[in-house]
Amino acid sequence: MNKVFSVICVLSLVAVFMLTGCENKDNNQTEVSTVPSTTLGYPGENGKVDPALLDESNLYEVYADSDREHVYPLQSYECEDDGTIICGDNYEYDENHNTIKQVHYEGDILDYTEVREYDEKNQNTKIISYAGDVRRENLVSTTTLEYDDNGDQVRSETYDSDNALVSYDVTTYVEIDGLSYIKDNTVYDSNDEMTSQTVYTYRNDGTPSYDIRTVYENGDVAYHYQTTYNSEGDAVAYDYFDKNNKKIDTPQQEIDAFGE
Numbered sequence: 001m002n003k004v005f006s007v008i009c010v011l012s013l014v015a016v017f018m019l020t021g022c023e024n025k026d027n028n029q030t031e032v033s034t035v036p037s038t039t040l041g042y043p044g045e046n047g048k049v050d051p052a053l054l055d056e057s058n059l060y061e062v063y064a065d066s067d068r069e070h071v072y073p074l075q076s077y078e079c080e081d082d083g084t085i086i087c088g089d090n091y092e093y094d095e096n097h098n099t100i101k102q103v104h105y106e107g108d109i110l111d112y113t114e115v116r117e118y119d120e121k122n123q124n125t126k127i128i129s130y131a132g133d134v135r136r137e138n139l140v141s142t143t144t145l146e147y148d149d150n151g152d153q154v155r156s157e158t159y160d161s162d163n164a165l166v167s168y169d170v171t172t173y174v175e176i177d178g179l180s181y182i183k184d185n186t187v188y189d190s191n192d193e194m195t196s197q198t199v200y201t202y203r204n205d206g207t208p209s210y211d212i213r214t215v216y217e218n219g220d221v222a223y224h225y226q227t228t229y230n231s232e233g234d235a236v237a238y239d240y241f242d243k244n245n246k247k248i249d250t251p252q253q254e255i256d257a258f259g260e
Contacts, residue, residue: 039092043075044085047108051083060088072097077105087111096122103133112140123147141166148173152180165190176206193219207233215253223251 040062043049049060060083062075077088085107092101102114110132117126125145130138139161146155150173157168167189174183186197198213208229215222221243228237240248 040074040090042090042105042108042110043077043088044083044108047085048083049077049079049085051079051081054079054083060085094118098122098124113138121147121151123151150180167195174202176202176204179206181206203231207231215251222253223248225254 043060043062054060058079058081060075060077060079061070061073063070063073072093073091075088075090078086079088080086085105087104087106089105090101090103091099094100096118098116098118100116100118102116104111104113113130113132113134115128115130115134116124117128119125123145127143127145129140129142131140132138141158141160142163143156143158145153148154152173153171154173155168155170158166160166167187169185169187171185172183173180175181181202182200184197184199187195189195194216196213196215198211200211201209203209210226210228213225215225223243224241224245226237226239226241227235228239230236240250240254242248
């Protein structure tokens with residue numbers, strides 16, 4: 001998983017939601033119908049699609065006929081040159097173009113499904129995650145999300161398949177030139193023990209300067225992870241430090257969670 005500046009996608013599952021090469025391009029600016037006449041299934045045959053249908057980026061995408069600007073993909077799959085499917089998603093939308101269902105495939109394997117609910121302000125208030133298709137036995141977790149009066153997400157709670165609280169996070173914001181930026185995000189376990197806290201620092205124009213994620217174990221600091229950004233807001237350095245701020249190699253906990 002890429003460890004770049006984001007709205008804590010891995011910690012709150014919301015965010016989330018950034019699959020490299022398989023990203024939903026949802027927004028609310030184009031008045032089109034995004035409801036297909038039938039629910040689309042896996043697009044490949046023997047794990048492949050016709051390579052003639054790929055775009056210049058080797059993406060296989062399907063849109064509703066009325067979506068002339070190609071804003072809301074019903075299917076979006078990353079493929080090899082010969083049409084072999086690497087990964088991809090099927091999307092379903094409501095009348096406000098909010099993604100209400102996302103079905104993700106790795107190759108030809110149905111990896112997971114997410115079902116999302118929204119309030120009257122089109123704010124995503126619930127994410128239900130399944131390992132595979134939508135069946136009770138495949139239920140993994142349910143995440144609820146809360147927002148402040150500005151529409152900024154301030155809290156999320158994640159429950160397991162038995163509806164027991166697993167973790168929750170709290171996010172605060174700072175205002176720069178009238179815009180809200182995340183100030184810090186703190187994650188707690190079900191016993192109210194802090195498991196991580198990320199603090200963000202910005203330049204005067206709002207571009208990120210650096211952020212530091214501190215990981216805790218049994219209430220004590222285990223290590224820090226710092227991401228540093230250039231003046232354009234691009235991440236340019238990733239560094240780990242122990243609890244005494246001495247630079248260290250990647251901790252095993254990070255490898256276990258995110259890979260090499």
